[in-house]
Amino acid sequence: xxxxxxxxxxxxxxxxxxxxxxxxxxxxxxxxxxxxxxxxxxxxxxxxxxxxxxxxxxxxxxxxxxxxxxxxxxxxxxxxxxxxxxxxxxxxxxxxxxxxxxxxxxxxxxxxxxxxxxxxxxxxxxxxxxxxxxxxxxxxxxxxxxxxxxxxxxxxxxxxxxxxxxxxxxxxxxxxxxxxxxxxxxxxxxxxxxxxxxxxxxxxxxxxxxxxxxxxxxxxxxxxxxxxxxxxxxxxxxxxxxxxxxxxxxxxxxxxxxxxxxxxxxxxxxxxxxxxxxxxxxxxxxxxxxxxxxxxxxxxxxxxxxxxxxxxxxxxxxxxxxxxxxxxxxxxxxxxxx
Ligand code: AHG
Ligand code: MN
Ligand code: MN
Ligand code: MN
Numbered sequence: 505x506x507x508x509x510x511x512x513x514x515x516x517x518x519x520x521x522x523x524x525x526x527x528x529x530x531x532x533x534x535x536x537x538x539x540x541x542x543x544x545x546x547x548x549x550x551x552x553x554x555x556x557x558x559x560x561x562x563x564x565x566x567x568x569x570x571x572x573x574x575x576x577x578x579x580x581x582x583x584x585x586x587x588x589x590x591x592x593x594x595x596x597x598x599x600x601x602x603x604x605x606x607x608x609x610x611x612x613x614x615x616x617x618x619x620x621x622x623x624x625x626x627x628x629x630x631x632x633x634x635x636x637x638x639x640x641x642x643x644x645x646x647x648x649x650x651x652x653x654x655x656x657x658x659x660x661x662x663x664x665x666x667x668x669x670x671x672x673x674x675x676x677x678x679x680x681x682x683x684x685x686x687x688x689x690x691x692x693x694x695x696x697x698x699x700x701x702x703x704x705x706x707x708x709x710x711x712x713x714x715x716x717x718x719x720x721x722x723x724x725x726x727x728x729x730x731x732x733x734x735x736x737x738x739x740x741x742x743x744x745x746x747x748x749x750x751x752x753x754x755x756x757x758x759x760x761x762x763x764x765x766x767x768x769x770x771x772x773x774x775x776x777x778x779x780x781x782x783x784x785x786x787x788x789x790x791x792x793x794x795x796x797x798x799x800x801x802x803x804x805x806x807x808x809x810x811x812x813x814x815x816x817x818x819x820x821x822x823x824x825x826x827x828x829x830x831x832x833x834x835x836x837x838x839x840x841x842x
Contacts, residue, residue, distance in 0.1 A: 542668035578621035593643035624752025635754025659810035665790035706764035721772035780822035
């Protein structure tokens with residue numbers, strides 16, 4: 505493809521701001537800064553064992569997970585990249601108990617950034633794709649020192665959402681509320697190049713993604729749905745289904761964004777205090793915005809994820825997302841069972 509037809513992320517964002525008026529200068533700067541931080545994380549991830557950043561950091565995060573060194577490194581990269589630019593009022597992360605205020609020596613902006621700095625970190629030591637997930641909210645008017653409460657907004661309030669997947673190539677996926685676009689990192693030039701616009705998830709699919717080892721903990725409607733898929737052609741669905749499970753949400757969602765599918769992390773009865781494993785603010789909400797912008801659907805099995813009014817920064821929700829006809833089907837089974 506001749507280089508003149510290549511549109512960089514910078515040019516795309518300038519056109520979104522200047523020609524379409526979709527974003528302002530601060531949001532444009534925010535996305536550029538996050539993309540630059542994802543480039544740095546991609547380089548750190550790509551070094552593998554040579555970078556001295558594999559393995560455990562020996563610390564535990566607020567989730568009760570043992571942090572990987574790259575969880576901590578990626579979090580630091582995003583904090584350092586974002587705190588001086590004047591576009592943010594505060595940041596929050598899977599890896600930090602509380603929101604991170606912008607140091608008083610820097611100006612504050614109107615946006616809140618909440619992120620999962622390294623998603624799928626259990627895969628980092630075995631060289632399977634990982635990623636970064638981010639969500640952008642507006643800081644509520646009149647809040648000069650945003651605390652957890654400032655972040656507790658429903659997903660419909662997101663002004664942007666995206667993820668980077670560090671796979672065979674590094675791809676940034678972004679929505680500003682007007683479609684989903686993908687940018688592939690040109691490592692020679694060091695810039696993200698537009699490689700996909702207005703992605704659409706097929707309404708139907710023959711592929712599902714779930715961690716089957718939890719089957720004994722599932723609620724009955726969950727079991728009913730998967731049994732139907734497993735019954736194949738002779739079953740009530742009348743078709744065979746394929747299964748994939750990468751255990752990196754970014755990788756599973758990227759596959760679904762690219763060729764369809766349904767991704768499920770259900771509520772399980774293993775630990776009733778945890779309604780599923782995935783976190784609302786920096787996994788479910790950003791992915792739900794992206795999936796809906798691509799014509800898919802995203803529910804908890806009972807309600808639309810983007811409508812949830814959060815009550816905790818790190819709260820967990822069940823996640824059903826992807827091809828809308830499958831999400832509709834499994835959600836109907838859960839509602840029938842209630
Ligand atoms: P994180 O690495 O940010 O903690 O997220 C891991 C999540 C998600 O990426 C993935 O879909 C899920 O955990 C996998 O869970 P299991 O290991 O239970 O399959
Ligand atoms: Mn984690
Ligand atoms: Mn994650
Ligand atoms: Mn993570």
